[in-house]
Amino acid sequence: MSRSFKILACLLSLGTAAHTYGNDDNQPVTVIDPDKNMPNIQAAAIDTEKFELGAYVGLLSVEDFNTNPVTGISFTYHINRKFIAQANYGVSTVGKAAFEEVAGGNFLADGDYDFEYVNLLAGYNLLDGRSFLGKRHKFNSAIYLLAGVADVSFAANDKTGMVIGASYRAVITDWMTINLDLRDTIVDREFLGDNKKTNNTEMLIGVNALF
Numbered sequence: 001m002s003r004s005f006k007i008l009a010c011l012l013s014l015g016t017a018a019h020t021y022g023n024d025d026n027q028p029v030t031v032i033d034p035d036k037n038m039p040n041i042q043a044a045a046i047d048t049e050k051f052e053l054g055a056y057v058g059l060l061s062v063e064d065f066n067t068n069p070v071t072g073i074s075f076t077y078h079i080n081r082k083f084i085a086q087a088n089y090g091v092s093t094v095g096k097a098a099f100e101e102v103a104g105g106n107f108l109a110d111g112d113y114d115f116e117y118v119n120l121l122a123g124y125n126l127l128d129g130r131s132f133l134g135k136r137h138k139f140n141s142a143i144y145l146l147a148g149v150a151d152v153s154f155a156a157n158d159k160t161g162m163v164i165g166a167s168y169r170a171v172i173t174d175w176m177t178i179n180l181d182l183r184d185t186i187v188d189r190e191f192l193g194d195n196k197k198t199n200n201t202e203m204l205i206g207v208n209a210l211f
Helices: 002-025 098-103
Strands: 051-062 067-078 083-093 114-133 137-154 157-171 176-191 194-210
Touching: 051 083, 051 176, 067 194, 083 137, 114 157, 137 176
Parallel strands: none
Antiparallel strands: 051 067, 051 194, 067 083, 083 114, 114 137, 137 157, 157 176, 176 194
8 A cells, every 4th residue: 555655646746747847848938139230340451552651660680789779661562462562761770789888999980880771572462361459440451471672781881682571461441551560681791801691680560651
């Protein structure tokens, strides 16, 4: 008798649970739709413009000397979506070399501490993309590989060398771009009877007008 009572109690419990589960299934389900009113953000792009004229500032590290500010101007021509041609003029006043500081004298005339260059570069668009600033700002951007030649005046030398580098460029508005460049000017230099090939590295930021 006791065993039959236990079986009956179990069956009643299962029936109650099934009834409760069935009632839960009949409850209305609320579906939350995602917000479809997302802002339609249009990024500025280079379309009919072919030229950029701008200015830049940065740091120039001259081999055997030190690192100093550099300023310059640039002109860029967009040949097509893949290639650009560019001309740059830059100047920096270089401090004394380390051995000059130790010796306590100047081995160059005052005007010979000016590092001045003009270069002509070709650029290849290696990677197109978009850059984001927060949720509401996006910019068309590209990374270019750069190579070309430079005429360098420094330390009583006027030499022609080569330039290699890379440039990140972003279109901020329909009329303005910015660029972040890393360039190395490789040039021979005669100094105190020693002729050597030098690497002179620049890190630059520039602002350009599109037209």
